[in-house]
Amino acid sequence: MGDKKTLSIAVLGLGRFGKYTARELFENGADLLIADNDEEVINQMAEIAEIAVTCDLSDPEAIEKLGLGNMDIVIVCMGSNLDSSIMCTQIAKEQGVHKVIAKAGSERMGKVLKKLGADEIVYPEKTMAHLTVTKIMGR
Numbered sequence: 001m002g003d004k005k006t007l008s009i010a011v012l013g014l015g016r017f018g019k020y021t022a023r024e025l026f027e028n029g030a031d032l033l034i035a036d037n038d039e040e041v042i043n044q045m046a047e048i049a050e051i052a053v054t055c056d057l058s059d060p061e062a063i064e065k066l067g068l069g070n071m072d073i074v075i076v077c078m079g080s081n082l083d084s085s086i087m088c089t090q091i092a093k094e095q096g097v098h099k100v101i102a103k104a105g106s107e108r109m110g111k112v113l114k115k116l117g118a119d120e121i122v123y124p125e126k127t128m129a130h131l132t133v134t135k136i137m138g139r
Contacts, residue, residue, distance in 0.1 A: 006029060006030065006031050007030045007031070007072045007073060008030070008031040008032075008033070008050075008070065008071050008072050008073075009025055009030045009031070009032055009033070009071060009072060009073045009074070009075065010032070010033040010034070010035065010066065010068055010071045010073070010074045010075065010092075011025065011032060011033070011034050011035075011075050011077060012034075012035050012036075012057055012074065012075065012076050012077060012078070012084075012088045013035075013036060013057060013076065013077035013078035013081070013084065013088075013103075014034060014035075014036040014038070014041045014042070014045060014077070015077060015078070015079075017077050017079065017103055017124050018034075018036070018075075018077035018078075019041075019045065021075055021077060022034055022045060022048060022049070023048065026048040026049070031050045032048060032049040032050055032051070033049060033050065033051040033052075033053070033066065033067075033068075033071060034046075034048075034049040034051070034052050034053070035052075035053045035054075035055050035057060035066055036054065036055075036057070037054065037055065037056050037057055038054070039054040042054045053066060057078065057081075057084040057087065057088055058081070058083045058084040058087055059087075060087055060091060063087055063088055063091045064091055064095070067095075068088075068091060068092045068095045068097055069095030069096045069097060071092075071097055072097075072098065072099070073097070073098070073099045073100075073101065074088070074092040074097045074099075074100045074101070075100075075101045075102075075103075076088045076089050076092070076100065076101070076102040076103065076113075076118070077103050078103070079103040079104055079105035079109070079124070080105045082109055082112070085102055085103075085104075085109070085113055086112065086113070086116060088102075089102050089113050089116045089117060089118050090116050090117065093116070093117035093118075099119045099120070100117065100118050100119050100120075101118070101119065101120045101121075101122060102118040102120070102121055102122070103121075103122050103123075103124060104121050104122070104123055107123075110123065
């Protein structure tokens with residue numbers, strides 16, 4: 001059937017979760033756009049991304065300029081910053097991104113992001129706790 005298309009994925013917010021996610025995606029062959037408000041972090045991570053941008057992820061104009069509409073998937077990784085997560089999720093959906101995955105720091109935040117159009121909500125700490133307990137309990 002031919003080669004699988006390389007996915008173009010934006011990772012917005014490069015805290016611990018964002019960094020791990022971006023590295024995993026890079027190692028699995030994705031074309032990455034990374035964005036964070038910390039220039040130092042962007043400089044550290046730039047080698048793994050096609051596009052690396054320092055930008056205020058709570059500023060709608062800055063987010064709109066990222067061109068998220070060209071991405072197959074956008075992953076919003078600011079689990080503790082509701083304003084930035086809302087802005088990024090909403091703009092990604094407005095620009096026609098097919099799949100937006102958002103990290104949420106709480107159930108309430110997850111519900112808000114889901115209402116704004118996030119296709120999938122991830123709770124990394126909750127997921128890891130479940131996996132750890134499952135492994136310990138042998139289930």
